[in-house]
Amino acid sequence: MNQPGIGHNSAANARLTSFVQRIEKLEEEKKTIAEDIREVYSELKSVGFDAKIVRKVVKLRKMDKEDREAEAALLDTYLKAVGC
Amino acid sequence: MNQPGIGHNSAANARLTSFVQRIEKLEEEKKTIAEDIREVYSELKSVGFDAKIVRKVVKLRKMDKEDREAEAALLDTYLKAVGC
Amino acid sequence: MNQPGIGHNSAANARLTSFVQRIEKLEEEKKTIAEDIREVYSELKSVGFDAKIVRKVVKLRKMDKEDREAEAALLDTYLKAVGC
Amino acid sequence: MNQPGIGHNSAANARLTSFVQRIEKLEEEKKTIAEDIREVYSELKSVGFDAKIVRKVVKLRKMDKEDREAEAALLDTYLKAVGC
DNA sequence: AACGCATAAGTAAGAC
DNA sequence: GTCTTACTTATGCGTT
Numbered sequence: 439m440n441q442p443g444i445g446h447n448s449a450a451n452a453r454l455t456s457f458v459q460r461i462e463k464l465e466e467e468k469k470t471i472a473e474d475i476r477e478v479y480s481e482l483k484s485v486g487f488d489a490k491i492v493r494k495v496v497k498l499r500k501m502d503k504e505d506r507e508a509e510a511a512l513l514d515t516y517l518k519a520v521g522c
Numbered sequence: 523m524n525q526p527g528i529g530h531n532s533a534a535n536a537r538l539t540s541f542v543q544r545i546e547k548l549e550e551e552k553k554t555i556a557e558d559i560r561e562v563y564s565e566l567k568s569v570g571f572d573a574k575i576v577r578k579v580v581k582l583r584k585m586d587k588e589d590r591e592a593e594a595a596l597l598d599t600y601l602k603a604v605g606c
Numbered sequence: 607m608n609q610p611g612i613g614h615n616s617a618a619n620a621r622l623t624s625f626v627q628r629i630e631k632l633e634e635e636k637k638t639i640a641e642d643i644r645e646v647y648s649e650l651k652s653v654g655f656d657a658k659i660v661r662k663v664v665k666l667r668k669m670d671k672e673d674r675e676a677e678a679a680l681l682d683t684y685l686k687a688v689g690c
Numbered sequence: 691m692n693q694p695g696i697g698h699n700s701a702a703n704a705r706l707t708s709f710v711q712r713i714e715k716l717e718e719e720k721k722t723i724a725e726d727i728r729e730v731y732s733e734l735k736s737v738g739f740d741a742k743i744v745r746k747v748v749k750l751r752k753m754d755k756e757d758r759e760a761e762a763a764l765l766d767t768y769l770k771a772v773g774c
Numbered sequence: 775a776a777c778g779c780a781t782a783a784g785t786a787a788g789a790c
Numbered sequence: 791g792t793c794t795t796a797c798t799t800a801t802g803c804g805t806t
Contacts (some may be wrong), residue, residue: 454576454700457566461559461580468555472798475548480777482541488680492538493800495684496545498640512656519703535687547618556797560787572771574789578764581796585757592753596746603740622744625734629727629748636723640782643716647795650709660706661784666712724781728803742805749780 483489498506567573649655666674735741 439592442654451661453569454566454571456563457571457576458580458583460562462583464555464559464562465580465584467757468559468664469554470549471552471555475545475552478541478544478548485537487538487541490800491677491680491684492541492545494681495688495690496542496549497799498685499542499546499688499690509659512602512659513662516656516706517661520663522663522667538684539688556700572767575764575767575771577788577796578760582757582760582764585753589750589753589757592750593727594744596743596750599740599743599746603743619736622734623738625730625739625744626748626751628730629744630751632723632727632730634708636720636727637721639716639723643713643720646709646716650706653705655706655709658784660709660713664710664717665783667710667714679691704794745780745804 479489479492482492542557563573563576647657647660649659731741731746734744
């Protein structure tokens with residue numbers, strides 16, 4: 439493919455390096471935020487809430503109500519199909 | 523279970539709501555960063571680099587780094603095992 | 607700690623190597639089974655079932671009925687607490 | 691969605707049940723192997739090795755292996771990019 | 775018994 | 791559009 443000639447083209451090398459560094463920096467930030475989230479869960483746990491359930495709450499709030507209901511209905515159907 | 527009595531305790535409700543909102547805000551930020559990363563890939567692609575290759579480069583660099591960290595951790599564990 | 611002296615004791619070395627190999631072999635087998643499970647999901651998907659829901663079915667069957675109900679009740683309480 | 695009509699179709703019910711059982715059986719086997727691995731660790735611990743260290747050794751070996759594979763994959767991608 | 779870690783499951787994005 | 795691969799989330803295990 440035709441990406442800029444690497445290895446014989448210092449300008450392209452520099453450019454690529456720059457892209458890679460930007461990505462790595464962003465990934466670093468993302469990781470930091472993930473840690474912050476974990477901290478919130480651990481704080482909430484330490485004051486007595488059930489972290490597992492709170493995770494479900496967060497997830498459900500993200501889902502559209504319709505989707506939620508459709509999924510619940512399908513699950514119900516399958517459970518009956520397998521005899522539960 | 524001994525989580526704060528919810529339902530008859532507006533203070534606990536408010537607290538839980540606050541935790542949930544903090545989490546949602548943080549997840550929002552995380553999502554934004556993930557989008558930024560995708561944008562970098564698309565930018566780099568648009569100037570002629572092969573995104574797939576760059577992804578592998580980033581991955582490899584990360585693995586190398588982790589490898590070094592794992593080695594250091596192992597050494598550390600050895601030292602502790604030996605009483606240092 | 608007092609694990610057998612490694613590095614100056616070839617018997618201990620051999621023993622450790624043997625343990626490590628046993629573990630690696632077992633992990634290999636575990637990986638194979640995980641692949642088999644994935645294959646079943648993809649087969650069931652190919653004949654029209656919703657793999658995501660089937661996963662939930664499997665998970666729910668594993669849970670005790672009581673636990674299931676207790677969890678559902680708590681989830682409900684939390685959802686109300688945050689105004690859903 | 692177009693999954694087989696469940697609930698009014700005993701053939702589909704039977705099929706789903708069969709899939710679920712296959713999965714459950716496979717998960718059982720996987721669980722057994724996980725137990726075997728734990729046993730090896732406990733055996734090795736009982737003869738004086740430090741399980742924590744051995745875990746790290748296993749992990750490191752795995753990472754090294756993955757590293758090599760990732761490198762090979764990158765090389766492969768380069769070659770393809772260049773038309774080989 | 776709680777805490778953090780490490781593995782495993784589930785979900786979503788990207789390649790072909 | 792399918793299919794795989796990568797990332798994220800979640801659970802369980804070992805440790806303190």
